[in-house]
Amino acid sequence: xxxxxxxxxxxxxxxxxxxxxxxxxxxxxxxxxxxxxxxxxxxxxxxxxxxxxxxxxxxxxxxxxxxxxxxxxxxxxxxxxxxxxxxxxxxxxxxxxxxxxxxxxxxxxxxxxxx
Amino acid sequence: xxxxxxxxxxxxxxxxxxxxxxxxxxxxxxxxxxxxxxxxxxxxxxxxxxxxxxxxxxxxxxxxxxxxxxxxxxxxxxxxxxxxxxxxxxxxxxxxxxxxxxxxx
Numbered sequence: 001x002x003x004x005x006x007x008x009x010x011x012x013x014x015x016x017x018x019x020x021x022x023x024x025x026x027x028x029x030x031x032x033x034x035x036x037x038x039x040x041x042x043x044x045x046x047x048x049x050x051x052x053x054x055x056x057x058x059x060x061x062x063x064x065x066x067x068x069x070x071x072x073x074x075x076x077x078x079x080x081x082x083x084x085x086x087x088x089x090x091x092x093x094x095x096x097x098x099x100x101x102x103x104x105x106x107x108x109x110x111x112x113x114x115x
Numbered sequence: 116x117x118x119x120x121x122x123x124x125x126x127x128x129x130x131x132x133x134x135x136x137x138x139x140x141x142x143x144x145x146x147x148x149x150x151x152x153x154x155x156x157x158x159x160x161x162x163x164x165x166x167x168x169x170x171x172x173x174x175x176x177x178x179x180x181x182x183x184x185x186x187x188x189x190x191x192x193x194x195x196x197x198x199x200x201x202x203x204x205x206x207x208x209x210x211x212x213x214x215x216x217x218x219x220x
Contacts, residue, residue, distance in 0.1 A: 035208065037160075044214040045152075045160065045203050061210065062116060095159055100207035101150035103171060105159035 022096030138204035
């Protein structure tokens with residue numbers, strides 16, 4: 001059974017760093033793109049970027065380029081989304097999803113940034 | 116960068132009615148790379164349609180997709196209670212449309 005399991009909810013202060021994870025199982029992790037999607041409270045889906053764990057080819061939405069870093073560790077079938085300095089406006093639900101199109105989704109990680 | 120614009124923003128319909136959702140692209144999109152997703156409150160999105168017109172695994176045949184170039188459509192032939200949700204179109208590995216909410220009239 002294909003599964004994407006994301007790390008748990010986070011509460012952070014502005015300026016702090018954060019790395020959230022997405023662990024794939026039940027399929028060949030290196031053979032599918034993994035994308036990240038932001039959903040701010042009460043808003044729509046925003047595509048952030050995507051990584052191919054097989055060769056670490058990574059692409060970013062222009063809106064998120066330079067704001068976040070997407071990475072993957074294929075040895076443990078895990079993709080990551082990280083921030084070096086969080087802002088209150090980063091408060092959102094973040095989803096990882098497999099493939100293009102995205103046929104399997106993680107359960108989401110809620111990130112709250114508040115002083 | 117291609118922008119996808121969905122209309123209407125909200126569709127108010129009754130169970131049993133037909134829903135027609137539009138997704139218009141700012142430039143031509145290969146129909147092979149256009150998908151539709153459904154999202155219900157508190158849940159992750161679910162893939163409905165890929166390649167503009169192919170239903171994903173387990174998706175009922177009341178859902179259908181069509182279109183090419185810059186104009187794409189998702190049709191729900193007869194709305195079931197569980198179909199009231201928000202629907203998004205997406206070019207693979209690119210931005211989503213802003214979504215259409217299908218609500219109970």
